[in-house]
Amino acid sequence: MEKNIVLIGFMGTGKTTVSKKLSEMLDIKEIDVDAYIVEREQKSINDIFKEQGEEGFRDIETASLDEIKNEKGIISCGGGAVLRDKNVEILKTNGKIVLLTATPQTIYERVKDDDSRPLLKGNMNVDHIKMLMDRRKDRYIEVADVVIETDNKDVDEIAAEIIEYMGNNS
């Protein structure tokens, strides 16, 4: 595969699960940007948000994307990574941007028992998820090279769709 597979999308659309699956199937490296950040900062995402706010986290995210920009493989981004133009520019230089989508209800079911996401803390409900998603929807679509819906699909189906797309387009 010539280009990196860059997975983007709202929290809970399955980026981490799908990237692990793709990594196994294609035998290529997977880089989870959030995990990279946690390792780099030696702090949880929650603690980074608490201590440095969302902007502080976004600065670390941009610096991290810049550090990994020459890596080859599957890049799994945090849900807000493509909000900054600079980040999209970095990701587009050697990758195809694959957007994973899901309905707010599906997302809620997937993330409701996980308290590792500061933007959902104290607001773990479908309405809040929908509100955040509505704010980002257009941006996600605008930067994506391809959109893959994940509702009612298992990880194998999703991975197969992505591999097929990359086979035809990379």
Ligand code: S3P
């Ligand atoms: C965020 C998504 C999270 C993480 C951070 C902010 C966002 O990643 O980067 O909590 O702004 O949507 P996941 O999409 O992997 O949950």
